Every structure is written in C-alpha cells, then in structure tokens.
Amino acid sequence: MAKRVGIEVSIAIAEAVKLAQAEVVAAYPITPQTHIVEHLSELVADGELDAEFIPVESEHAALSTCCGSVAAGARTYTATSSQGLMLMSEVLYVASGMRLPIVMTVANRALSAPISIWNDHQDIMTQRDCGWIQTFAENGQEAVDLTLHAFRVAEDRKVSLPMIVNIDGFTLSHVIEPIELPDQADVDRYLPPFKPKYKLDPKKPISMGPVGIPEVYTEARMAHDQAIKNAKRWIIKAWDEFEEVFGRRYNPVEEYRTEDAEIVLVTMGSISETAMTAVDKMRDEGKKVGLLKIRLWRPFPGPEFRKAAKGAKVLAVVDRTLAPGASSGPVGEELRTVFYKVPGAPKIFNFIAGLGGRDVTVERFEEMVDKAASYAKKRPKELYEVIGVREK
Amino acid sequence: MAVQDAIIGWKTITHGCHVLEPGSTRHFKTGDWRSMRPVVDKEKCIKCGMCYIFCPDMCYSQTEEGYYEANMDYCKGCGICANECPKDAITMVPEEEE
Numbered sequence: 001m002a003k004r005v006g007i008e009v010s011i012a013i014a015e016a017v018k019l020a021q022a023e024v025v026a027a028y029p030i031t032p033q034t035h036i037v038e039h040l041s042e043l044v045a046d047g048e049l050d051a052e053f054i055p056v057e058s059e060h061a062a063l064s065t066c067c068g069s070v071a072a073g074a075r076t077y078t079a080t081s082s083q084g085l086m087l088m089s090e091v092l093y094v095a096s097g098m099r100l101p102i103v104m105t106v107a108n109r110a111l112s113a114p115i116s117i118w119n120d121h122q123d124i125m126t127q128r129d130c131g132w133i134q135t136f137a138e139n140g141q142e143a144v145d146l147t148l149h150a151f152r153v154a155e156d157r158k159v160s161l162p163m164i165v166n167i168d169g170f171t172l173s174h175v176i177e178p179i180e181l182p183d184q185a186d187v188d189r190y191l192p193p194f195k196p197k198y199k200l201d202p203k204k205p206i207s208m209g210p211v212g213i214p215e216v217y218t219e220a221r222m223a224h225d226q227a228i229k230n231a232k233r234w235i236i237k238a239w240d241e242f243e244e245v246f247g248r249r250y251n252p253v254e255e256y257r258t259e260d261a262e263i264v265l266v267t268m269g270s271i272s273e274t275a276m277t278a279v280d281k282m283r284d285e286g287k288k289v290g291l292l293k294i295r296l297w298r299p300f301p302g303p304e305f306r307k308a309a310k311g312a313k314v315l316a317v318v319d320r321t322l323a324p325g326a327s328s329g330p331v332g333e334e335l336r337t338v339f340y341k342v343p344g345a346p347k348i349f350n351f352i353a354g355l356g357g358r359d360v361t362v363e364r365f366e367e368m369v370d371k372a373a374s375y376a377k378k379r380p381k382e383l384y385e386v387i388g389v390r391e392k
Numbered sequence: 393m394a395v396q397d398a399i400i401g402w403k404t405i406t407h408g409c410h411v412l413e414p415g416s417t418r419h420f421k422t423g424d425w426r427s428m429r430p431v432v433d434k435e436k437c438i439k440c441g442m443c444y445i446f447c448p449d450m451c452y453s454q455t456e457e458g459y460y461e462a463n464m465d466y467c468k469g470c471g472i473c474a475n476e477c478p479k480d481a482i483t484m485v486p487e488e489e490e
C-alpha cells in the first residue's frame with residue numbers, strides 16, 4: 001500500500017523522480033527549487049537512485065546537458081526557478097523544437113528587479129510560448145502526481161515534447177504536507193520504460209538541431225504547434241490512466257462549486273486552495289460564487305474551459321504576473337481570446353494579485369468577486385486591476 | 393537536388409526537424425546564389441594547385457590534363473582562388489557576362 005507521510009513537498013517531488021527512475025538529473029540550485037535537486041543528489045550519492053547526477057555551472061548548461069542526455073535516450077529530469085529559468089530560456093526553445101521530452105519542475109518565483117525570492121508566476125509567464133507542455137499543481141500531492149504524469153506524457157511517442165510542472169515557490173516547495181507516495185510497482189505499471197522514436201546512436205546516425213532555412217522554418221513551427229495541440233488528448237488519457245492506477249482524478253480545468261454560480265473566480269496554482277475557502281465563505285453568505293482552476297496551461301484547454309464556465313455571467317480572472325504595458329495579464333488575455341465573440345460569453349475582469357510573495361487572502365478574493373460584480377454593471381476604465389496595491 | 397525540390401510540408405517534415413539520413417547535404421547544390429565566377433586562363437596556369445588548396449568550399453578538382461576546374465554547383469564566387477593564384481591566371485567574371 002502507498003504510504004501517506006508528512007513530507008516537505010520538494011523532498012516528495014524528488015522522491016517522485018526517484019520512483020520514475022530518472023536516469024539523468026542535471027541541475028543547478030536556485031531558491032526555492034534547491035531542496036528538490038539537493039535531495040536528488042543525495043539519493044544518487046546514497047545509491048538509492050541509479051542515475052547520473054550532473055552538477056553544472058549554470059542553468060543554461062543544466063538544460064543543455066538535459067538535451068544531450070534525453071537525445072541519447074535517457075529519462076531526464078531537471079528543476080529550476082525564476083532567474084535560473086531566465087538563463088535557461090534559449091535552451092527551452094531548443095528542447096521543445098527538437099521534441100526532446102525532458103521533465104522539469106519550476107518552483108515559481110518572482111523576477112528581479114527588485115530582487116525577490118518569493119512566489120508569483122512571472123518567471124513561467126515569460127516562457128509562456130516556449131513550446132513546452134505546462135501544468136500547475138495546487139498542493140503537494142498534485143506536485144508528486146503531476147511529476148509522474150509529466151514523464152508519462154512527455155515520453156509518449158505520440159507526444160514527445162518536454163513538460164514543465166509548475167509548483168509555487170515556498171508556498172508549496174518548502175511546506176510539509178501529508179502526501180501519499182505511490183508504490184514502486186504502481187509507478188512501474190503506469191510509467192513504461194523510455195523508448196524514444198529517435199535517439200543519438202552511432203549505429204544509426206541522425207542529425208538533431210539542423211538549420212531551418214526559410215523554406216522549412218514555417219513548416220517546422222507549424223508541426224510543433226500541431227504536436228502540442230494534439231498532445232492534449234494524450235495528456236487527458238494519461239490522467240485517465242493515472243486515475244485507474246492511483247485513484248486520483250485530474251482534469252485540464254478543475255471545477256469547484258460552479259453549479260449555478262454567476263461569478264466565477266479563475267486561478268492557477270496554490271492560491272486555488274485559499275480561493276476554495278473564499279468560495280465556501282461566500283456560498284455560506286448566499287452568494288452564487290464558484291471557482292475554476294486551470295491545471296493545464298499549455299496547450300490551453302479552450303473548449304474544456306468554455307464548457308466548465310458555462311452558465312457563468314462574470315469571470316474574475318486572477319493573474320500572478322504583471323506584464324508592464326500589456327492590455328492585461330496573460331491568463332486574462334488568454335480567456336478573453338477563448339471567449340471572443342462566443343454567444344453568451346461571460347464578462348471577464350482581470351485582477352493582478354499575489355506578486356512577489358504577497359499573500360492572496362480570503363478577503364482579497366472577496367474583494368475581487370465584489371469588484372467583478374460591480375464592474376459587470378458599470379464597466380471599469382482599465383482592462384485589469386492590481387489588487388491590494390497601496391495608492392499613496 | 394536543389395533546395396526548392398526538397399520542400400516538404402508541415403505534415404511530412406521530420407520529427408523535431410531531425411535529419412534522418414547521414415551525409416544528406418551531398419544532395420544539395422549550394423552555388424546557385426553566386427554573383428561572380430572564376431575563369432581560368434590555361435595559357436597562364438602552371439597547374440600548381442593553389443586554387444585547389446585555398447578554395448574554402450573544396451570545389452576545385454584536377455582534370456585529366458592536370459588543370460584545376462571549379463565545380464559550379466558548389467562555387468560561391470568568393471574569389472579566394474583568384475586572389476591566391478601566383479600567376480594571376482584566374483579572373484572573377486560577373487555571372488551575367490558570358
């Protein structure tokens with residue numbers, strides 16, 4: 001039987017990587033991701049995980065090393081955060097364009113300047129278009145489960161794309177939670193050995209990463225776009241299989257008390273847990289409020305979201321990113337696009353909250369719901385609003 | 393095969409744009425954008441092979457009579473051969489001229 005233990009989420013993620021029997025881990029430590037790779041290096045050093053742990057001189061090197069190892073056919077894992085993800089940026093696009101199924105945890109953290117080690121989603125949103133499949137975990141159990149799911153999906157020959165599991169820095173990474181670590185036998189049943197369609201093999205030489213002249217570049221990008229869109233069905237199928245093996249169910253968009261809800265909050269990541277408490281409180285007060293949690297961010301599950309939001313009159317969309325000079329936050333923009341000219345579409349209001357580790361409390365969610373309700377009657381001047389910013 | 397002949401669509405492009413056939417560049421003729429071409433004056437040529445040695449595209453080869461001839465499928469018209477020729481036997485001629 002799988003054991004339910006009190007464990008730091010970072011350590012639990014490292015244990016999940018061990019259960020997945022990753023063969024190569026190349027990583028560089030950065031707060032708040034450090035504990036994940038620190039624990040993996042211990043597991044390798046102690047002989048508990050039969051893998052190569054490659055300490056590198058930077059995140060750019062970490063992901064480059066991962067590209068090489070996965071191209072050679074090894075199950076490969078890395079993790080990073082914030083400035084480290086920025087340094088990886090170039091190689092993120094290389095890995096996805098070359099269809100190399102690396103699995104990476106990003107412990108989401110704010111970006112400098114000013115320097116902040118605390119949690120928000122600004123790091124990952126700069127890499128929104130990097131062509132990786134991206135999921136968001138809400139709690140420690142999900143962080144573990146989505147890590148196993150990521151290996152299952154990324155390495156599937158029908159997908160063959162790298163995958164990022166986003167976990168909120170500190171809020172998840174450094175918190176001790178009760179987590180059920182699956183049995184090795186169940187993981188082995190769920191996750192077949194990695195057998196890539198193409199790999200670097202001297203007996204059968206191929207070239208990876210050639211130049212894409214103007215005559216083929218557009219076609220290569222189109223093929224990548226179609227591959228990640230097509231991946232959605234395999235992502236969902238891998239969640240179906242996950243439920244069969246482990247008994248826990250995951251969906252691209254998770255609904256919470258959305259039945260007859262008129263105002264629906266939209267969140268990603270760990271603030272969803274506080275949002276649920278806020279929804280419960282408002283429901284107790286007789287307000288018709290619900291919550292939609294986006295689990296799958298790329299490819300964006302547009303039809304699933306429209307279906308889940310059916311009946312809602314107003315969406316209060318929370319972004320944990322401020323995109324200076326943009327029309328609104330990335331999640332807000334995405335949903336406005338998804339509902340553009342859809343008959344009966346809800347009114348969408350975008351709130352920027354929880355930047356650089358500032359807590360998004362139950363009261364803040366109530367404020368957003370109240371504001372969205374009033375904006376539905378009288379249109380606000382701006383397309384987004386920064387919640388809790390001091391006006392002085 | 394010229395580049396245009398190799399054009400594939402997004403459905404037929406290889407996985408990750410990988411090149412699955414080793415040495416496949418030999419299928420491509422790459423000299424079609426040349427603006428100048430080298431013309432050898434056999435009266436001046438002493439068959440020393442300096443053009444063959446210096447050509448960065450290795451497009452020179454020796455003929456049966458011992459002269460050196462540039463392969464126009466690969467020559468880019470850079471003029472290094474003309475510059476290095478000790479007898480000034482090579483002249484760069486604009487492509488539009490006969």
